[in-house]
Amino acid sequence: MYPVWEVPYLTAGGVLALIATFHMLPSHLATSAMWLSVYLEGKAYREERPELLEFVKKYSKFLLVFSYVFGSLSGVGIWFSATVAAPRGISGLIHNYVWGWATEWVFFLIEVAGIFLYTYSFDKVDRRTHLTVGWVFAAASWTTMVVIVGILTFMLTPGRWLATGGFFDGFFNQTYWPQLLLRTTAMFALAAAFAVLVAARLKDERARAEVVRAAGVTGLAGTLLGAACFAWYHASLPAALHDVLDALLTPALGRWMLYPALAVGLYFAVLAFKPLRVGTAAALGAIVVLFASVFALERARELIRKPYLMPGMMYSNQIIGADLPAKGVGSDAGRFARTGILAAAPFVPEGLRTLGDSNRAEAGRMLALLECSACHTLQERGLRPLPRLVRGLGMDDPAAMTGFLDALEGYPYMPPFVGNQAEKEALAAYLVALARNGR
Amino acid sequence: MQTGTMLSLLQDPMGVPFYPAVFQALMVLTFALHILFVNLSVGTTALAVFGRLKGGERWTALSRGMGKSAAACVSTAILLGVAPLLFVQVIYDPFWYASNTLSAAWVIAFVFVMMAGYGSTYVFTMRSEADRLGLAAGVFSLAMFLTAGFTMHALNFQMLQPEKWLGWYTQAGAAVTSGLVLHDFSLPRFLHFIVPAFAATGVYLMLYARYFEVRPDLDKEHLSWVGRLGGGLAFWTTGVQTLAGLGWLLSLPPEFRFYAHPVFMLAAVLGASLLFFLYEARRSPGGPQRLAWPAAGGLLATVLAMAAAREALRGLYVGRSGFTAMSHRVNLDLASTALFFVTFALGLVVLAWLLSVAYQAGRTAGRWEAGPRMRRWGWASVGLLAAWLAVVAGLGVVVTLKNAGS
Known part of the structure; x- marks a missing residue:
């Protein structure tokens, strides 16, 4: 267990979620935009249409700046925020999937060299070579998705990996294919939405209509196929995850997943038929709406992982809850129950390692930091605030609170308390005091 | 400790x-x-x-x-x-x-x-x-x-x-969780x-x-x-x-x-x-x-x-x-190790083509025309990427079928 980083109101996990969701936009644009680009570039050459090429140049410049400034750095940002929010979680992933990430990095090398060359060489290399650069980029960038989806879905459904520890057993898990296709189709909707934004500023009306119509058709196809893939993805989830989804999916979140997707589908349909009706403001609005839908989907994906960070093995608070013989890993739970988590966890102030009357309150806070703060703020307001939740449960007595902590063993979406009895009581007393004093 | x-x-x-x-x-x-x-x-x-x-x-x-x-x-x-x-x-x-x-x-x-x-x-x-x-x-x-x-x-x-x-993490006996200090x-x-x-x-x-x-x-x-x-x-x-x-x-x-x-x-x-x-x-x-x-x-x-x-x-x-x-x-995992090194070798071939195009184009006034060798190398690059995808997808299908139902 590493030092805890507390972010008031938000939690460190909240910071990770914000950066990761933002990254969806530039990263999915990076994997999809070039397919539309090379299609239009080829058409521009075949039909000798320089005005179409104007769009392709603008679009690739937008792609370069948006995806390879903000996308590259927000991608690094996901790593950094995962590092400070859940170091043991990202460490576990990296120690299993380091070669997966390294493989993705090879394609990333090709991508970055490719986008610079593509953007800056329209008039510098012959047309056929330029198109080939585009194809190389398109293939390499989509391949980064082929790789990363294996790691992303492993975090949701590790499948046979839990028994074998094998890289590919975890990688090609039961949600891999539907997720890959869902992201692939959704990325075209995103590419189309951004293409409209860029095309809205084209002066040549014929070119604008043509690009926007192509974007509308691409986007509509992406949205419809995406909906079908979502249904497949939903059906592929194991029963236990369905239970968590049923328990945690609020009607509001459900609406956020559905309505923006419908609105975007309708928007693309309008574009396909009335391509000149859309201006910059509407194009931006569509991107915001699309983002809302993506945000809700990502949020739901995070929710159904609960109570785990690595399903079947590591809880959301980074405590390893089960043995993994295939990797020679032993559970923390038994060890912490014997010795006490305060004595055994590396980052605990020395004065709190042994519980006594003088340090009980501070030790209680330390336990809350270790076991609860990954998902709950310790403040009165913010993300799942502990004082309010405890008050909501009507817990004003440490003994009752201890009973509640005992009952966590049977909860579907919260990790059990890990530690010894004295620590459990200290945490219970702290939580009750927190609820009472509101600090 | x-x-x-x-x-x-x-x-x-x-x-x-x-x-x-x-x-x-x-x-x-x-x-x-x-x-x-x-x-x-x-x-x-x-x-x-x-x-x-x-x-x-x-x-x-x-x-x-x-x-x-x-x-x-x-x-x-x-x-x-x-x-x-x-x-x-x-x-x-x-x-x-x-x-x-x-x-x-x-x-x-x-x-x-x-x-x-x-x-x-x-x-x-x-x-x-x-x-x-x-x-x-x-x-x-x-x-x-x-x-x-x-x-x-x-x-x-x-x-x-x-x-x-641990000293940096502790202040007045309690854990410092703000993360605001470069120590x-x-x-x-x-x-x-x-x-x-x-x-x-x-x-x-x-x-x-x-x-x-x-x-x-x-x-x-x-x-x-x-x-x-x-x-x-x-x-x-x-x-x-x-x-x-x-x-x-x-x-x-x-x-x-x-x-x-x-x-x-x-x-x-x-x-x-x-x-x-x-x-x-x-x-x-x-x-x-x-x-x-x-x-x-x-x-x-x-x-x-x-x-x-x-x-x-x-x-x-x-x-x-x-x-x-x-x-x-x-915990030796030869399959994923091979995946990386094979991909790395293949990736270098593709990357070298891109860099080679950039190098030659930058040294040419006006528009650079690729010769037959560079053109073949370009097609081979696309082919290598497609082959990689085909092999990995095939592997994925085999693993998926092997693990289905277990």
């Missing part, structure tokens, strides 16, 4: 999928390339700003070239930074994660500082010379890159002192990383002049000036770097006797040879750019040796707590 016990508890229990020495070698190699481009990013940005401030035809033209170079260098630096960032987490996980979580707010700020700095680079390049906003954007970029560099330096320096971590830094170490920015940029200018000299449409006199400027910059700042290196060497714990370490000695000899070579290059009849390629080779060799020395030094630091990067348990 003893520091050694703490480190062994922190170490990831999953082990590593291949021998740690291989990750270490990859880390050193990719770090060397990363830091070279970090140096070029800082140096080209600084020169771009300086050129715009100085004004006049020559400096303005140079400033324009450096602005564009900076954008590409930063992107490359980020790209090449991903790999050592990955490998350091594999073999130095307790150190990296502890240092990061102790200063978590800085870690997150680093990302936004880089975004702001990199975004401003484009504002600088897109604005005209007369526009003050462009100049301000350039200065801002440079400030952001230096801030980001300093943050990364501090995080890496904190890593080396595990015996202090330690070493100015000599930071300077030793930043001064080479100008030496590397000097060599880059020599290359720039050498590379473009075949272009009939470009001003020969200007290129010759750029080459001479680069030669001087490279020589003098390599000299300053020698002094900065001495300062850094004196700041190290004396018990390490690092000055006598063979890897350090190799790096120092290479550095001194580079300095001598750059001195000679300045007197070359055709200008220092005549020797741009060997200078670049010497620079690369020196940076590689310095990166290896840095790793040897890290070994001494972490060894004080009984830790070694080789202590990770190996």
